[in-house]
Amino acid sequence: MPFMMLDWTFSPPDYFEEPIEISRQDYTMTIADGQVHAKIDSTIYEAKPEMRAELHDALNDRFLGVQLLTHRAYELSRPNVTRVHPDGRRDVFAEIEPMSIRVSMGAVDFRRTDKDGNVIADSKQERIDKKKSLAELIAAHRAKDTLLDSLLCSQTAAIRDPNNELVHLYEIRDALCTKFKGEHPTRAALGIGRTEWSRFGALCNDEPLRQGRHRGQKAGALRDATESELIEARGIARAMIEAYLQYLEAPGP
Numbered sequence: 093m094p095f096m097m098l099d100w101t102f103s104p105p106d107y108f109e110e111p112i113e114i115s116r117q118d119y120t121m122t123i124a125d126g127q128v129h130a131k132i133d134s135t136i137y138e139a140k141p142e143m144r145a146e147l148h149d150a151l152n153d154r155f156l157g158v159q160l161l162t163h164r165a166y167e168l169s170r171p172n173v174t175r176v177h178p179d180g181r182r183d184v185f186a187e188i189e190p191m192s193i194r195v196s197m198g199a200v201d202f203r204r205t206d207k208d209g210n211v212i213a214d215s216k217q218e219r220i221d222k223k224k225s226l227a228e229l230i231a232a233h234r235a236k237d238t239l240l241d242s243l244l245c246s247q248t249a250a251i252r253d254p255n256n257e258l259v260h261l262y263e264i265r266d267a268l269c270t271k272f273k274g275e276h277p278t279r280a281a282l283g284i285g286r287t288e289w290s291r292f293g294a295l296c297n298d299e300p301l302r303q304g305r306h307r308g309q310k311a312g313a314l315r316d317a318t319e320s321e322l323i324e325a326r327g328i329a330r331a332m333i334e335a336y337l338q339y340l341e342a343p344g345p
Contacts, residue, residue, distance in 0.1 A: 156234070
């Protein structure tokens with residue numbers, strides 16, 4: 093029985109930090125060391141002409157989940173498709189259309205054990221687990237929720253366009269305010285504290301930062317945001333998106 097192989101490449105090759113295996117009714121997929129391989133029965137693949145695009149989108153959702161957590165960008169190729177015949181012959185179909193954004197710095201890890209050597213805290217494993225959970229939440233909701241897609245696009249833009257990073261991050265708060273009709277309903281729906289909300293507004297709007305929204309009002313007094321200020325703003329924006337994901341996960345009334 094012939095089968096189809098879809099193959100992607102990505103960088104950085106350690107983006108997921110450990111191999112991932114996905115098994116679904118229609119396909120199996122492995123993700124490791126800068127490569128992704130999906131195996132699909134040819135009958136199923138040929139009956140669903142949209143399957144290549146669907147798998148690519150689902151895979152990209154996993155990358156967006158990691159990017160949301162780490163603020164670390166990635167490159168993901170379009171898939172090459174190969175039909176493998178029972179006699180070993182291969183028909184290869186290439187699609188070259190890369191997605192490319194810059195890569196930023198990685199993380200510093202720690203591991204803590206008790207007096208008996210038992211691990212009680214492992215920052216790398218905790219991060220890997222959260223990458224997986226965020227990827228699954230995004231994959232579950234992005235295709236059917238246009239606001240979530242918009243929030244993730246703004247977060248991606250903040251990475252790709254660092255000169256306007258705070259402008260793009262503030263788009264996240266703006267979009268949520270539009271959805272929930274104002275600051276108080278938004279904070280109530282998502283459980284966002286007043287302190288974080290106000291600090292985010294100050295960083296994006298009030299501080300005389302070149303990456304901010306109102307820099308034209310502070311000509312001559314501008315400075316670059318410090319790394320700690322950018323990390324703080326990214327963290328609050330990420331928390332808003334994560335809170336919205338949890339809102340989407342919550343059972344309806």
